[in-house]
Amino acid sequence: MRAPTGNATALPPQQTGIEARTAPKPSAPGRPASDWWIWAMAGALFFAYMALSLRIHERLLSRSFDLGIFAQVVRSYASGHLPVSEVKGPDFPVLGDHFSPVLALLAPLYWLWPSVKVLLVAQAALVAGSVLPLAFWARRTLGTAAAAVIGACYGLSWGIASGVSSDFHEWAFALPLLTLSLTALGSGRLRAAAYWALPLLLVKEDLGLTVAVIGLVIAWRGGRGGRGPGLLTAAAGLVGTGLALLVLGSFHPGGFKGYLVSHNPGGGAGAGPGGALVGEAQGGALELLHQLTLGLITPQEKVTTLVLILAPTLFLALRSPLVLVAVPSILWRLASNYPPHWGTGYHYSLLVMPIVFVAFVDALHRRGASGRSLYRYLAGSAAMALLLLPHFPLWQLTQPETWVKDPRIATAHSVMDRIPDDATVQASSYLVPHLADRTSVSLYGWGDSRPNPEWIVVDTQVRPALRWPMSVVHEQIALDQARARGYRTVDLRDGFVLLSRTG
Template sequence: MTAVASTPAAVGGEAAPNDGLEAPPRRWPHVLGVGAIVSLYTALYSTYLLILHTTLQDGLADVGEYDQAISGYAHFMGPHSPFVGLHGAGDAGKLQLADHFTPLLALMSPFYWIHDGPETMLIETAVLTALPIIPLWLFVRRAVRNSGRFGSLAANLSAYLVVIGYGVTWPLQMALWFEFHEVFLELPILMWMIERAQAGRLRQAALISLLLLGVKDDMGFVVAIFGLYLATKDATVRDWARWLPRALRRPRLVLDTVRRRDRAWFLALVPVGLGMVWLVAQVLLPAAGGSPNRDFTYTEFGPTQSAAMHAMLADPGNTFATLFNSHYKTQTLEMLLWPVLGLCLLSPLSLMAAPLLMERFLSVNQLYWVMPYHYNAFLVPIIFCAGVDGALRLSRWLTSARLSARVARHGQPFRSALMTAFAMYVAIYAWSTFDRYPMHHMTQASFWDVSNPSVVAAKQAASKIPDNAYVASATQVGPQLLSRDKVVMWGPPGDRNYPAPPWVLADVKRTSYPFKDVAAQQAEVQRLESTGYRVVFQSDGWLVLHDAALG
């Protein structure tokens, strides 16, 4: 694979140097090389996810919600999800769009025509996680490539090293451990739009960025900042310093500047992105049956959205301090910087991460602050591309004549060497820390043990549930039933206000979310028996209860 040939712009808006010394790049070796890496990581992710599923290490949240929604799209019935909500036993379920606005899930539905079940979604997750390797490879290669054979070699080597490190970076591992979330749709879109912007194909980048609006409720913030980035991409700090005094003397210059090079279209992404955030929260989520306050978790600042926003703006010092008022927040920030040695902070691309971090760290929900789960994976394309951009900017500064005339005379080889060293760091850091994060369990024999008595008993219990039944299931075994039954989460009375199911698959030996402990689960089983449910199967703590009066 090669860079686009037509006037590619390197990071920072400068044209990639080419004095005619570099031979035309050969495509096929890199097509095969990058293709092999993508295939290997896809196989690794698929194996990891399918073993999690087979050994009951996944759960109904969020596998149940998204599998049911994709299956609904595949059957042309809409993204109905009984897991999200159910009004009656015969109801198709609440729209998944009431929970998160993710219409792009429909793109995953055709593969459900081959197999309608969570296994299909998990394989698609693996593919979506590996696909960003292609644009990331192009991004790194284009950023590093210089004139001469050594520069080309450094560019290819750096590109391979960075994507190898990307494949096992810790935010991806944490997201895969969570099995599925809309973040996996965001990864290839965000990586491609950043790569297209670097290639000088700004219109393509702008159009691709609009796909983010169908991924998640808050992606409009990223689209808005990306629009500003595209509009100002070719301007340096020195350009701004020269332009501002002129604009103050001649206000019409502002309009002329906006009109130049499609800047007006790129700036239009700002109101489009921000407007979409408001539209989703205030109109589309409520229209699907959700709440406009679905994502409001800022009660530390005020009881309502308007009150919280007013408090944040009225006291910016307190707002800023809140971003760092927990060691969980600072730990997460620190760990986000380590994969690229913190060099992402030298790139304007890193500004796209700001709204995603702010909305998490200003929240009172501590789950948003920590390293586990999928939330940090949204930042991976930004961190890696900004890290490469920042490393390139630093290498240019270190080899500039202003710093050292002697080094500047050999600037290109020095820059190539520095970028190669950075790429080696990215790969070494990712793989040297591999054993700290969930996927290292694949190196342990217990991870692959499908003969565990608990797993065997759970699958025996699941086999007792008839097809096309309405069942409330303990979260660990629930995904085993998704392809053939209407499944909701088994929980305490009133937890999700599901109608009473005729079948219940319970667990009284291991804690099952959303119960607090095993004692609460045992108490719920006793309550069910007192209301007419009968135990029809019991093994290793797994129980199947049936109420014939309900169906």
């Protein structure tokens, strides 16, 4: 077979190289006329995500790490200066933690609605928006039924549910970019794939590795015509990550080394891939070797997470080279020594969901699945999504306790309303996000909090499973010590304690 000539971007990836011999013929191009239901599906998911995250916040279950931090970041951008977070430390420069300038895009929304809730609504919109390119591409290549099932299974997948229920994170911006880039790559629009991938460099520093892999897949699948844009994209990803780390090093109070060995809440080393590996290296070469070999699959929780990542696609995602784009996001988690990175909680699987579902569509298209065989795959994927749904946070929307009004919430807001705007405050973790819009708030009991705040507000009745960073005993000792230093009790209701050192 002759090598492709001319503009290779006009050819679908299945028609390049050896794969052209067995690849199915792509569907006719063009946008379907009756696509309103795809928009309706994305809209329904948007309202579900928004309802879940807002209800979690309203029930005082959103946290200082990370919603409080990101609220302070966006508030900083809206005020016209580089982002700082009092939760991380006094005037802590957040660009010293993670390079996420994309968050500045939320500043105009914050001007219109200066509330932490704008972050949650924006996240719901970004995640729901990522359904659109996936469903449209599935419809073009596999048909309407496939688009409906795959779009719904992706939107209801456990990784998405865990992400939208875990406060707010900058990764939300990556989801529509990833689906736009990978669906373009899957349909042979190589330059579009590269253009959509490059903005990922502004989302977070480690996504440069993801961009690099996208570039390599472009070069691989695009034949001779894809090598140029592919290799340039890969180089941009590597250079972008290197520059981002250097930027982080210049902003971090401890310098570049301080960033690499920074610690997560709870004592885990490594806020990202660099920190994880350097933290292990400090423990010795043998520990590092173990972490990069057997440590990638032990403890068993890591294997369970890998299985659950691929299960919604019936493991067919492994048949598409597009799944390689998930390798950097998965590898640094498995190499980390911070246990929450290994499991299915929090937001750590948010990035891989669009990758495996786009790979699922690509695998079905490459196999030429149609008729009964396609419907069997769709039925299996739907069954897996429904099986997992009750075990993850979206199911909370069906539970009565999610919608019950707790009188303590009104009490909490009544107590916090006594704190004046722009005051310096230390607060319990679950109260911080409710004060981040109008005060300079830090975390009570956190070692890097701003000392001697004007106000202290503590919820002494937090459930033991949610209590962090102080135990009940240490919290009571700290409150007694504050009173001994001159703080007076201003309010004491329903377990909420408000102290002040102001006259």
